[in-house]
Amino acid sequence: MSQYSGKITFYEGRCFTGRKLEVRGDCDNFQDRGFMNRVNSIRVESGAWICYDHPDFRGQQYILEHGEYPEFQRWNSHNDHMGSCKPIRMHGEHYRIELFEACNFSGQCMDICDDCPFLQSRGFSKSCINSVRVYGDGAWVMYEEPNFRGRMYIVERGNYCSPTEWQAQNPNIQSIRRVVNYF
Helix, strand or coil, rough: CCCCCCCCEEEEEEECEEEEEECCCCCCCHHHHCCCCCEEEEEEECCCCEEECEEEEEEEEECCCCEHHHHHHHHCCCCCCCCCCECCCCCCEEEEEEEEEEEECEEEEEEECCCCCCCCCCCCCCEEEEEEEEEEEEEEEEEEECCCCEEEEEECCEEEEEEHCCCCCCCCCCEEECCCCCC
16 A cells, blocks of 8 residues: 555444445545535544545545544534545654744744644743644644644645645644554
8 A cells, every 4th residue: 555545434424324435545525426525424444634624625624544433523523514535645754843933934943753732831932833844754733722622734744834824714723743543
């Protein structure tokens, strides 16, 4: 299996019932594949996935790693809307991210190589992250609240000059973790 491949199955009903949609790569619109945007359970057979509540990789993001999610609350959703998904591009096992307090990679900077449940406990003075550089091989999940809670944003290798580039509505980030469970 390629490092970019994986398999995820979406079900209309809870506990893996009803119509299903199997996906093995980018899927920008579930409706184009004859599947309505109502998803109540998910099985991730391989890979790690970014799922969005709207088509075209827009809207609320959810990280889904290997395992079973028998109801939408299990992936921290408040409803059963799901419109698109894509596998997280894993390149290896070396993780490094730089977080900046200001846009365009300026202001206070913090370099992180492992999970951090509360950025301020590591000396980052603010809860606002306005730009990010992801180095190394892995992807990261940034959370608006401490202890990996709240709205989440997935960033992969690359440069993000402002929160809008990771689809955030505000720059509030208080915890961050690596995506490691992708087999």
